[in-house]
Amino acid sequence: MSDLTRFWSRIVDPVHPDDKRTFALYDPTASVLNRDFPPPAFVGDFDHAPVVILMGNGGYDPIKTPREFPDRHAVERYLAYLRLPGPIDPAGISPYYAQHYAANLIRRGDAAIVNACAYRSSTAMNNGNRRQLKFIANLLPSVKVAREWAKGELMSAAAAGERLVVVHRPGLWELEPGDRHNFYQAVDPEWARKPLPMRFRDLIEKFLP
Numbered sequence: 001m002s003d004l005t006r007f008w009s010r011i012v013d014p015v016h017p018d019d020k021r022t023f024a025l026y027d028p029t030a031s032v033l034n035r036d037f038p039p040p041a042f043v044g045d046f047d048h049a050p051v052v053i054l055m056g057n058g059g060y061d062p063i064k065t066p067r068e069f070p071d072r073h074a075v076e077r078y079l080a081y082l083r084l085p086g087p088i089d090p091a092g093i094s095p096y097y098a099q100h101y102a103a104n105l106i107r108r109g110d111a112a113i114v115n116a117c118a119y120r121s122s123t124a125m126n127n128g129n130r131r132q133l134k135f136i137a138n139l140l141p142s143v144k145v146a147r148e149w150a151k152g153e154l155m156s157a158a159a160a161g162e163r164l165v166v167v168h169r170p171g172l173w174e175l176e177p178g179d180r181h182n183f184y185q186a187v188d189p190e191w192a193r194k195p196l197p198m199r200f201r202d203l204i205e206k207f208l209p
Helices: 003-008 017-025 064-068 072-083 103-108 127-137 141-159 198-207
Strands: 051-060 111-122 164-167
Touching: 003 141, 017 141, 103 111, 111 127, 111 141, 141 164, 164 198
Parallel strands: 051 111, 051 164
Antiparallel strands: none
């Protein structure tokens, strides 16, 4: 079990207990992140999947997101998954992940998506909002744990050829630029908010047995 798994195993409501103090101290700056619904910290079996895709943070839509959590049962089901991650049908998480290129790979346990910041931000962000997001993200314990996991355990496995890491949205991860050691493959910045380019999809397909 990774440190990241152990961290999220302690969540009991939509905000991780270690993050609550930070949100309280830096409100209203923290309002750029929605905390009404369970956070998409990850999708898939990130402890074991041979392919890990690193993203920035989850998206929030005032109409679509509430529909994903129509009742308390839906909220509890999601929180239970965060406490005990594994292979999952992305359609059970959100329409966004169900339409993702890697949806079938996630369902099979071959791939996982991990967000640097678990909490959701508006899908319509301006530069000021993005600066606020980065400010609060840099202070959140959950982001620190995710970064340490990525730079340590995940990159060690990638360096040994055991896992393939594709950094789709690198902004919040604070990884070394480029893939100087071939530990990971990073998408060019101009593609960070676009669908995963075909050359990375081909790379993933070739890596999998």
